[in-house]
Amino acid sequence: xxxxxxxxxxxxxxxxxxxxxxxxxxxxxxxxxxxxxxxxxxxxxxxxxxxxxxxxxxxxxxxxxxxxxxxxxxxxxxxxxxxxxxxxxxxxxxxxxxxxxxxxxxxxxxxxxxxx
Numbered sequence: 001x002x003x004x005x006x007x008x009x010x011x012x013x014x015x016x017x018x019x020x021x022x023x024x025x026x027x028x029x030x031x032x033x034x035x036x037x038x039x040x041x042x043x044x045x046x047x048x049x050x051x052x053x054x055x056x057x058x059x060x061x062x063x064x065x066x067x068x069x070x071x072x073x074x075x076x077x078x079x080x081x082x083x084x085x086x087x088x089x090x091x092x093x094x095x096x097x098x099x100x101x102x103x104x105x106x107x108x109x110x111x112x113x114x115x116x
Contacts, residue, residue: 006105006106007103007104007105007106008103008104008105008106009101009102009103009104010101010102010104011099011100011101012099012100012101012102013099014095014097014099016095016097017095057089057091060088060089061088061089063084064084064085064086064087064088064089065088066084067083067084067085067086068086068087071086
């Protein structure tokens with residue numbers, strides 16, 4: 001037998017992320033308003049489609065990858081004026097800092113039933 005729930009976790013949000021938030025929108029009233037809209041929410045397939053801008057960006061990334069491979073293994077173009085860039089277009093960068101997660105021991109119980 002294994003005891004479940006013997007550990008808890010505290011995840012402290014990244015301070016740089018918190019600086020980007022508008023705290024006036026993080027209210028209990030806004031939360032309840034969002035919850036109230038769920039029953040009438042119509043989920044359609046178009047919600048999961050890429051926008052035209054996202055589709056163009058994806059296409060540019062694929063072309064840049066092909067261009068990089070062609071330049072590396074086939075040959076470099078003689079004229080760089082009309083070539084496809086070998087670097088993908090820049091996207092909105094997100095902070096990839098390692099999160100600070102603190103582990104808490106919630107119970108003094110063994111996770112191993114053999115030890116009791």
